[in-house]
Amino acid sequence: MFKNKLGKLVSFAFFLLASIPLQAKEALKVVQLENVTINYHFMDEQSVKKENEINQLTNKAFLSYTKFFGGLPRDKKGVEYSEISIHVRQGKYLGGEADPKLIILSWNNGKTFGFSTWQRILLHELFHLWSAESFRYQDGREHWFNEGFSEFYTFKTAVELGLISSEEMLAVVSSVIGYYSTSSGLGKISMRRAGRTNKLKFENYFLVYGGGWVVAMVLDHDIRKRTNNNKSIDELMRWMYVNFHRDKKLYSLGDITQGLKYTTGIDYSNFMKSFVDGNKILPVSDYLSISDAQWALTFNQKSISNYKILFETLGIKRTL
Numbered sequence: 001m002f003k004n005k006l007g008k009l010v011s012f013a014f015f016l017l018a019s020i021p022l023q024a025k026e027a028l029k030v031v032q033l034e035n036v037t038i039n040y041h042f043m044d045e046q047s048v049k050k051e052n053e054i055n056q057l058t059n060k061a062f063l064s065y066t067k068f069f070g071g072l073p074r075d076k077k078g079v080e081y082s083e084i085s086i087h088v089r090q091g092k093y094l095g096g097e098a099d100p101k102l103i104i105l106s107w108n109n110g111k112t113f114g115f116s117t118w119q120r121i122l123l124h125e126l127f128h129l130w131s132a133e134s135f136r137y138q139d140g141r142e143h144w145f146n147e148g149f150s151e152f153y154t155f156k157t158a159v160e161l162g163l164i165s166s167e168e169m170l171a172v173v174s175s176v177i178g179y180y181s182t183s184s185g186l187g188k189i190s191m192r193r194a195g196r197t198n199k200l201k202f203e204n205y206f207l208v209y210g211g212g213w214v215v216a217m218v219l220d221h222d223i224r225k226r227t228n229n230n231k232s233i234d235e236l237m238r239w240m241y242v243n244f245h246r247d248k249k250l251y252s253l254g255d256i257t258q259g260l261k262y263t264t265g266i267d268y269s270n271f272m273k274s275f276v277d278g279n280k281i282l283p284v285s286d287y288l289s290i291s292d293a294q295w296a297l298t299f300n301q302k303s304i305s306n307y308k309i310l311f312e313t314l315g316i317k318r319t320l
């Protein structure tokens with residue numbers, strides 16, 4: 001279980017270590033929050049002003065992910081930690097990177113793909129401290145899982161933390177399904193093969209990131225439906241966190257399929273063979289009624305109880 005290092009709340013007590021510029025404008029600062037300690041590297045003056053927002057979001061997300069996985073992230077040797085470095089830079093493009101104990105964030109106030117903001121990038125990279133850095137894929141063919149599932153949980157967390165509304169979430173996932181359905185490699189190259197090399201991954205970005213995200217939603221919804229909402233892909237994620245320490249064992253598609261069977265009792269090997277390892281196009285509307293759910297939320301509140309499972313999948317909490 002996660003315990004605060006000091007065993008009590010140390011809410012936003014800041015300890016300024018050094019503000020002496022390293023390079024031209026780089027500044028260091030250590031901040032001890034309730035759930036995490038952050039060693040900041042601010043690369044410019046505008047980034048210093050983001051500190052409060054980053055503190056609040058990181059503190060909440062770190063706690064949420066720690067609870068979700070049932071433990072702290074682990075470093076390359078398998079040792080748990082609650083102290084991370086964040087390098088913050090204002091940049092032309094939104095972007096990020098994660099390594100054990102390290103997040104690199106390039107932010108601006110724009111949106112990528114019409115829906116992604118720097119807050120979402122930060123949530124995504126923080127999620128990678130667990131999925132990618134604590135437990136890790138054998139090779140790039142599993143980026144549909146590594147990236148797609150991280151996106152799924154990023155946005156689900158954003159809804160749960162109140163960063164985006166229920167209606168906005170449904171619009172976001174419609175976009176993602178649209179990007180997946182119109183990606184040029186769809187039906188020609190499997191989402192698994194599309195992630196094999198960096199070159200292929202960037203040529204097929206929406207097939208890998210969007211496709212993996214769609215797979216996460218479809219599986220989660222299907223499992224909840226078939227188990228009366230008793231199981232979900234959350235169990236798979238925790239199973240992977242417990243069983244795949246990156247210093248001992250890396251995962252591949254077979255392990256994910258086995259984990260699903262073990263944690264939910266459902267065999268998804270044919271599903272994986274067709275839609276992840278194979279070129280078949282996932283018939284998303286057979287599984288997810290996004291449009292009808294949006295209509296119900298907006299104009300027909302009486303029928304929203306029909307979408308209870310979908311709302312669970314997407315992190316939407318409504319009085320049904």
Ligand SMILES: [Zn+2]
Nearest residue numbers: 124128147150
């Ligand atoms: Zn990522």
